[in-house]
Amino acid sequence: MATPLETWVEEAAQLTKPDRVVYCDGSEAEYRRMVDLMLRAGDTFTLNEKTYPNCHLHRSSVNDVARTERVTFICSRDKDDAGPTNNWMDPDAAKRKVGALFDGAMRGRTMYVVPYIMGPANSPISKVGVEATDSPYVVASMRIMSRMGQVALDRLGPSNEFVPGLHSLGDLDPMRRYIVHFPEEELIWSVGSGYGGNALLGKKCFALRIASVMAREQGWMAEHMLVLGLESPGGKVTYMGAAFPSACGKTNLAMMVSALESQGYRVWTVGDDIAWMKIADDGYLHAINPEAGFFGVAPGTGMHTNPNVMRALHKNTLFTNVAMTAQREPWWEGIGSDPPAELTKWKGEKWDSSKGPAAHPNARYTVPAKQSPSISPKWEAPEGVPISAFIFGGRRARVAPLVYESFDWQHGVFVGATMASETTAAATGDVGITRRDPMAMLPFCGYNMADYFGHWLEMGKRIPHPPKIFHVNWFRKGADGKFLWPGFGENVRVLKWILERMEGRGAAQETPIGYVPAMKGLTLDGLKVSDEALDELLRVSPEDWEDELEDSKQFLMKFGARLPKEIREEHAKLSRRFHRAVPV
Numbered sequence: 001m002a003t004p005l006e007t008w009v010e011e012a013a014q015l016t017k018p019d020r021v022v023y024c025d026g027s028e029a030e031y032r033r034m035v036d037l038m039l040r041a042g043d044t045f046t047l048n049e050k051t052y053p054n055c056h057l058h059r060s061s062v063n064d065v066a067r068t069e070r071v072t073f074i075c076s077r078d079k080d081d082a083g084p085t086n087n088w089m090d091p092d093a094a095k096r097k098v099g100a101l102f103d104g105a106m107r108g109r110t111m112y113v114v115p116y117i118m119g120p121a122n123s124p125i126s127k128v129g130v131e132a133t134d135s136p137y138v139v140a141s142m143r144i145m146s147r148m149g150q151v152a153l154d155r156l157g158p159s160n161e162f163v164p165g166l167h168s169l170g171d172l173d174p175m176r177r178y179i180v181h182f183p184e185e186e187l188i189w190s191v192g193s194g195y196g197g198n199a200l201l202g203k204k205c206f207a208l209r210i211a212s213v214m215a216r217e218q219g220w221m222a223e224h225m226l227v228l229g230l231e232s233p234g235g236k237v238t239y240m241g242a243a244f245p246s247a248c249g250k251t252n253l254a255m256m257v258s259a260l261e262s263q264g265y266r267v268w269t270v271g272d273d274i275a276w277m278k279i280a281d282d283g284y285l286h287a288i289n290p291e292a293g294f295f296g297v298a299p300g301t302g303m304h305t306n307p308n309v310m311r312a313l314h315k316n317t318l319f320t321n322v323a324m325t326a327q328r329e330p331w332w333e334g335i336g337s338d339p340p341a342e343l344t345k346w347k348g349e350k351w352d353s354s355k356g357p358a359a360h361p362n363a364r365y366t367v368p369a370k371q372s373p374s375i376s377p378k379w380e381a382p383e384g385v386p387i388s389a390f391i392f393g394g395r396r397a398r399v400a401p402l403v404y405e406s407f408d409w410q411h412g413v414f415v416g417a418t419m420a421s422e423t424t425a426a427a428t429g430d431v432g433i434t435r436r437d438p439m440a441m442l443p444f445c446g447y448n449m450a451d452y453f454g455h456w457l458e459m460g461k462r463i464p465h466p467p468k469i470f471h472v473n474w475f476r477k478g479a480d481g482k483f484l485w486p487g488f489g490e491n492v493r494v495l496k497w498i499l500e501r502m503e504g505r506g507a508a509q510e511t512p513i514g515y516v517p518a519m520k521g522l523t524l525d526g527l528k529v530s531d532e533a534l535d536e537l538l539r540v541s542p543e544d545w546e547d548e549l550e551d552s553k554q555f556l557m558k559f560g561a562r563l564p565k566e567i568r569e570e571h572a573k574l575s576r577r578f579h580r581a582v583p584v
């Protein structure tokens with residue numbers, strides 16, 4: 001008797017018609033074979049074997065360098081279940097349309113069957129997925145990013161409890177690219193792209209879009225959050241989850257080398273992108289990192305901004321779309337050194353400064369998480385880590401102060417639901433446009449976001465010790481257009497204040513938007529931030545917030561009657577608090 005896995009693979013092969021089907025075991029020899037295939041294909045290069053052992057550079061197709069939200073669909077039976085923020089296609093129509101692109105797509109190619117576990121192999125919170133793909137780059141990446149191969153087959157056994165994902169590079173034509181999700185079937189189809197978030201189906205497609213639907217049904221949470229542990233003097237570690245949109249510094253925050261290390265504050269990394277969280281017997285929400293690697297943005301990453309990842313990147317790393325020096329070392333803008341005289345651009349041609357950036361702005365590194373010096377001793381704990389705080393944040397040149405604390409869970413959910421950020425190169429489209437990105441889940445929520453807010457409100461009632469909710473903004477700018485806050489390792493000062501607030505300390509002032517640090521509330525010794533800059537960083541400008549209230553109202557109105565009344569209520573309360581504070 002065929003197992004459910006074998007049956008699904010058989011059907012996938014009938015549709016895509018590969019020359020052969022190979023089940024992946026996750027071994028090192030297999031990784032080597034994938035890399036050899038990539039080297040032979042001519043789009044991948046071995047880096048300097050002395051300084052970067054077992055590291056490779058992959059160059060993607062030039063129009064396949066970021067997530068493509070325009071062609072990403074949620075195919076629920078009822079359009080309203082996808083909601084106003086998702087692209088929707090009828091599931092049967094999607095099967096016909098995208099099925100036609102899959103028909104024969106793997107002719108002349110090999111179909112690799114990639115069984116994987118999202119989460120530690122022995123965690124009850126983890127789940128199994130299977131990706132069938134014709135891309136050796138995807139297989140190699142999945143081996144870094146998940147627990148892949150035999151370990152997953154062992155966990156699955158003859159069971160049908162896996163999320164299948166079918167992936168083909170197709171012809172890489174953006175006009176024939178689709179990333180479609182069938183939440184009711186728990187199925188993913190992706191064709192026409194080899195890029196990370198589009199093609200590594202365990203990541204955004206399963207661990208967020210499909211898992212968010214499962215989480216709502218089953219009473220847990222799948223969030224676009226890093227998870228870190230903040231160690232304080234005496235050795236106690238407090239865990240926090242933080243949701244920022246793509247390319248807004250989650251990896252750097254999760255791996256931070258603390259500027260307050262000499263005072264006993266240190267940061268431990270549990271995860272840098274996704275958190276799966278369940279209520280545990282101790283009454284806390286416990287988080288696991290479903291991933292096993294970091295798929296981070298390279299440009300802007302250097303010894304100053306993220307020394308831990310820089311140390312981790314020197315072996316077993318797969319780089320994508322970075323530049324290469326004459327010594328065959330990877331290079332990108334912000335790495336901390338001037339561009340060398342001889343440099344090959346990410347597209348493969350010789351680079352000079354008239355040719356724009358040498359690395360693509362969304363160039364990436366894919367590195368095993370365990371290689372980070374900051375990796376938490378608990379990062380693979382099957383029971384996860386207890387979360388005491390949630391932090392929302394984004395890129396805002398104005399409006400949002402450096403940090404504030406919400407009044408309570410319901411208000412915190414409103415803060416998350418109305419958060420906004422300037423767009424980045426992580427998705428194709430304009431960069432620098434402010435858009436609402438609730439809980440940093442706008443591109444990743446697999447169902448109607450109004451119901452998602454409802455799920456958050458519901459979870460707050462069910463968690464005996466719910467995390468306290470904060471909002472941060474490292475990106476506020478002064479009148480001169482320069483960032484007011486130094487960021488990176490100095491962000492630990494904000495985490496320290498958050499910790500103190502949780503412990504009932506930490507000087508704060510109450511404002512209409514929540515508690516903001518008092519002028520002396522933040523630990524700023526050894527840091528050069530002028531009083532004026534601090535004043536501006538912590539300022540809650542009634543004029544800016546008047547615009548903010550209007551803009552968030554417009555956004556929330558999209559959800560119509562489905563929007564939970566609590567969110568409406570919080571909007572009205574915020575408006576009232578401003579009008580009480582400033583007579584208009």
Ligand code: SAT
Nearest residue numbers: 067196197204246426
């Ligand atoms: O491309 S990914 O979705 O994997 C990374 C990101 O955009 O957050």
Ligand code: MN
Nearest residue numbers: 224245246273
């Ligand atoms: Mn992300």
